[in-house]
Amino acid sequence: MATIEGLHKAPAGGAHTGDQPGVKVLDRVAALERADGDAQLLGRLARIFMDDWPRLRSDLANAVASEDPQALARAAHTVKSALGNFAAAGAFEAAKRLELMGRSGDLVDVKEAAQHLENEVERLNSELAGLAAVVQ
Amino acid sequence: MKVLVAEDDRTSRYLLESFLMKWGFEVVVANDGSEAWRELRLTDAPRIAILDWMMPGMEGVEICRKIREHAAESYTYVILITAKGQKEDVLQGLEAGADDYLTKPFDPSQLRARLRAGTRILEANETLRAEIAERKRAEQALMQSEEHYRLLFEASPHPMWLYDSETRAFLAVNDAAVEHYGHSRQEFLAMRVDEIRAPDRPSGILDAIGRIPAAESLQPQKCRHRKKDGTIIDVEIRSHPILLAGKSAELVLADDVTDRKMLEEQFRQAQKMEAVGRLAGGVAHDFNNLLTVINGYSQITLDHLGSTDPLREKIAEIKKAGDRAAGLIRQLLAFSRQQVLAPRVLDLNAVVVGLEKMLRRLIGEDIELVTQAAPALGRVKADAGQIEQVIMNLVVNARDAMSKGGKLVLKTANSELDEDFARQHPPTLPGRYVMLAVSDTGCGMNAETRARIFEPFFTTKEPGKGTGLGLSTVYGIVKQSGGYVWVDSELGQGATFKVYLPRVEESVELTQQAKTGAPLPKGSETVLIVEDDASVRLLARQVLESNGYTVFEASQGEEALLFCKQHNGPINLLLTDAVMPQLSGPELAKQLVPLRPQMKMLFMSAYMDKATVQHDVLDAGMAFLQKPFTPDTLVRKVREVLDGS
Numbered sequence: 107m108a109t110i111e112g113l114h115k116a117p118a119g120g121a122h123t124g125d126q127p128g129v130k131v132l133d134r135v136a137a138l139e140r141a142d143g144d145a146q147l148l149g150r151l152a153r154i155f156m157d158d159w160p161r162l163r164s165d166l167a168n169a170v171a172s173e174d175p176q177a178l179a180r181a182a183h184t185v186k187s188a189l190g191n192f193a194a195a196g197a198f199e200a201a202k203r204l205e206l207m208g209r210s211g212d213l214v215d216v217k218e219a220a221q222h223l224e225n226e227v228e229r230l231n232s233e234l235a236g237l238a239a240v241v242q
Numbered sequence: 243m244k245v246l247v248a249e250d251d252r253t254s255r256y257l258l259e260s261f262l263m264k265w266g267f268e269v270v271v272a273n274d275g276s277e278a279w280r281e282l283r284l285t286d287a288p289r290i291a292i293l294d295w296m297m298p299g300m301e302g303v304e305i306c307r308k309i310r311e312h313a314a315e316s317y318t319y320v321i322l323i324t325a326k327g328q329k330e331d332v333l334q335g336l337e338a339g340a341d342d343y344l345t346k347p348f349d350p351s352q353l354r355a356r357l358r359a360g361t362r363i364l365e366a367n368e369t370l371r372a373e374i375a376e377r378k379r380a381e382q383a384l385m386q387s388e389e390h391y392r393l394l395f396e397a398s399p400h401p402m403w404l405y406d407s408e409t410r411a412f413l414a415v416n417d418a419a420v421e422h423y424g425h426s427r428q429e430f431l432a433m434r435v436d437e438i439r440a441p442d443r444p445s446g447i448l449d450a451i452g453r454i455p456a457a458e459s460l461q462p463q464k465c466r467h468r469k470k471d472g473t474i475i476d477v478e479i480r481s482h483p484i485l486l487a488g489k490s491a492e493l494v495l496a497d498d499v500t501d502r503k504m505l506e507e508q509f510r511q512a513q514k515m516e517a518v519g520r521l522a523g524g525v526a527h528d529f530n531n532l533l534t535v536i537n538g539y540s541q542i543t544l545d546h547l548g549s550t551d552p553l554r555e556k557i558a559e560i561k562k563a564g565d566r567a568a569g570l571i572r573q574l575l576a577f578s579r580q581q582v583l584a585p586r587v588l589d590l591n592a593v594v595v596g597l598e599k600m601l602r603r604l605i606g607e608d609i610e611l612v613t614q615a616a617p618a619l620g621r622v623k624a625d626a627g628q629i630e631q632v633i634m635n636l637v638v639n640a641r642d643a644m645s646k647g648g649k650l651v652l653k654t655a656n657s658e659l660d661e662d663f664a665r666q667h668p669p670t671l672p673g674r675y676v677m678l679a680v681s682d683t684g685c686g687m688n689a690e691t692r693a694r695i696f697e698p699f700f701t702t703k704e705p706g707k708g709t710g711l712g713l714s715t716v717y718g719i720v721k722q723s724g725g726y727v728w729v730d731s732e733l734g735q736g737a738t739f740k741v742y743l744p745r746v747e748e749s750v751e752l753t754q755q756a757k758t759g760a761p762l763p764k765g766s767e768t769v770l771i772v773e774d775d776a777s778v779r780l781l782a783r784q785v786l787e788s789n790g791y792t793v794f795e796a797s798q799g800e801e802a803l804l805f806c807k808q809h810n811g812p813i814n815l816l817l818t819d820a821v822m823p824q825l826s827g828p829e830l831a832k833q834l835v836p837l838r839p840q841m842k843m844l845f846m847s848a849y850m851d852k853a854t855v856q857h858d859v860l861d862a863g864m865a866f867l868q869k870p871f872t873p874d875t876l877v878r879k880v881r882e883v884l885d886g887s
Contacts, residue, residue, distance in 0.1 A: 139349075139350075140257075140347055140348075140349070140350065141350075142261065142264075142351075147257070147260050150256065150260075151253050151256060154252050154253050154256055155252075155253050158252050158253070180296065180298065184251045184296075186325070187251040187253070187254050187294070187325075187346055188251045188252070188253040191253050191254060191257055191347055193347070
């Protein structure tokens with residue numbers, strides 16, 4: 107419980123994005139709820155995501171580079187699924203936007219959208235590292 | 243419970259796996275769709291599959307479709323995971339056969355509740371499957387037992403059927419019923435049970451049979467049925483009420499007892515004839531002694547009366563009545579098979595030819611007499627006189643049945659009676675016989691008359707017209723000759739009497755004509771009479787003394803024995819009753835032979851007791867005098883024995 111309390115009071119200042127005011131980078135309470143209140147489990151999830159991210163990012167980059175909408179949709183979907191577990195609304199929405207682009211085949215703003223997702227995940231990193239830190 | 247988690251995203255997969263393990267499930271994971279499908283096709287595959295919709299290799303909805311297409315041992319409960327708000331996906335997933343869905347990101351408590359629901363459904367499904375399997379087993383067992391009972395019904399050697407208690411229509415019949423009654427199965431099923439009942443049964447009884455209470459229904463009911471060809475059979479019915487598809491029905495087992503009843507009837511008839519025969523024989527024995535005295539003294543008295551004596555006519559009437567009574571007694575003895583027969587080998591054709599002229603006179607001009615003599619007819623061994631008596635009695639009987647004229651056929655034939663015939667006509671023995679048939683075209687007779695036709699004193703003629711002894715005499719003579727007599731007749735259809743005598747292979751013997759009418763031979767020898775009946779003893783003494791003989795008498799064997807020992811003079815002849823209390827005639831004779839080896843012996847009796855008379859006298863070739871005797875026959879017989887070597 108001490109861990110949960112600690113999480114709640116964690117550096118709240120950095121949890122807000124400049125682009126989307128009022129939306130937290132990661133809603134720790136919601137994230138913990140999704141892990142059924144298990145901070146250890148949440149920490150392990152964070153670590154898994156951080157480990158996976160380079161591969162996921164390269165899948166996305168490849169899809170963007172090759173302008174393959176199907177591959178883009180699939181890669182973005184996977185990222186979106188993973189982010190959904192952390193109640194990371196900004197990153198989640200960014201992944202979702204890319205997935206929809208892939209589905210619709212409208213790749214006009216795809217590079218900008220991909221960059222936005224990268225930035226969001228970049229901002230999320232310190233939060234995830236914080237979650238992962240509680241893992242024993 | 244084993245659960246498959248198919249999710250390409252490691253994070254989500256790890257989260258799900260962690261939850262499931264925490265909740266006590268056994269977890270199998272798959273990184274993509276193809277791996278998931280492989281896992282689901284293994285034996286002991288996961289019962290619940292949590293499938294991510296979008297996966298490389300194979301999408302969740304595709305796996306779902308494949309699971310449902312693939313007939314598996316047990317049901318797989320499928321939960322699809324979709325992105326939030328994609329309503330079309332949800333519908334498509336459910337159409338593809340998913341049982342439930344979850345949206346990402348999922349709420350753990352909701353996932354847990356949905357897994358519980360899935361588990362419940364699987365367990366209910368399991369119970370249902372077990373119940374169905376059990377029911378199938380039970381159905382199979384029932385079918386098997388039904389098959390057994392159907393076999394019992396079908397293969398029963400007795401006719402069986404099932405009929406509706408209300409409509410009385412046949413519901414089922416077995417092969418034995420079809421075979422026995424002659425109706426096809428289709429015909430039976432279009433009939434009602436009453437249609438096989440013989441029509442002469444009163445309807446009241448029929449109704450009563452229909453209402454037999456269950457407790458009494460195991461007692462066989464006797465009734466008469468009619469086969470398709472019209473034959474009436476006697477059956478014993480066992481009926482049992484049963485419920486068939488909610489309707490009350492009767493299960494019936496029928497036992498054809500026609501043959502058994504007929505044999506029982508014949509057996510009863512044979513026993514009755516035997517009993518009546520014994521009774522008649524006993525009566526005849528007593529009457530013979532009385533008649534010997536009555537007739538003997540009448541004769542003696544007549545011999546002493548002058549031709550103009552006023553008493554002569556009266557005594558002659560007594561004598562005539564006595565003679566008639568003696569005739570009746572002879573017939574009774576014939577019936578009870580206690581006559582002395584003189585069997586010899588005969589040709590029945592010759593006997594018939596010898597009688598033909600007399601028979602024509604006997605039957606009159608209105609009746610045509612036809613004789614059909616079989617060529618190469620076998621021989622029989624019988625008493626010629628008695629066989630003539632048989633033919634005459636049958637012819638007279640036929641004549642009396644044809645008061646308005648008709649045709650009378652006398653037929654002879656060789657006949658072989660086989661095992662079948664013997665079984666149906668007890669106590670017939672199978673073998674070679676010579677048959678003599680007497681047929682008429684007269685009034686015939688019904689079954690009741692037929693059954694009693696050979697009983698003594700049974701007659702259908704008006705009082706005073708017949709003695710009721712004619713056919714009983716036929717019966718007795720035929721029986722005593724080792725043969726059988728049967729009658730075939732229906733009312734209004736005439737009658738045929740068939741006499742079967744055992745065929746013998748010896749050749750015909752020539753007859754010796756007895757001398758009658760010659761003057762009575764006198765004598766001077768000494769005769770010892772042994773007779774327990776005092777009147778017969780006295781009569782014999784007076785007859786013999788009046789013809790010159792010296793006579794001594796004894797009332798029983800011991801007395802005779804003593805006399806023979808003490809008497810000094812000669813005794814030329816022992817005239818003894820064969821059947822006496824204490825010492826019998828033959829026993830007495832045996833004891834006297836060493837004492838008086840020269841003494842001749844003559845036995846007399848009316849009663850043909852097998853042990854004493856038949857065996858010790860007739861079979862031993864001893865001289866014999868049948869009672870009642872007339873003084874004439876006594877005197878002639880005594881002379882004959884004394885003169886014999």
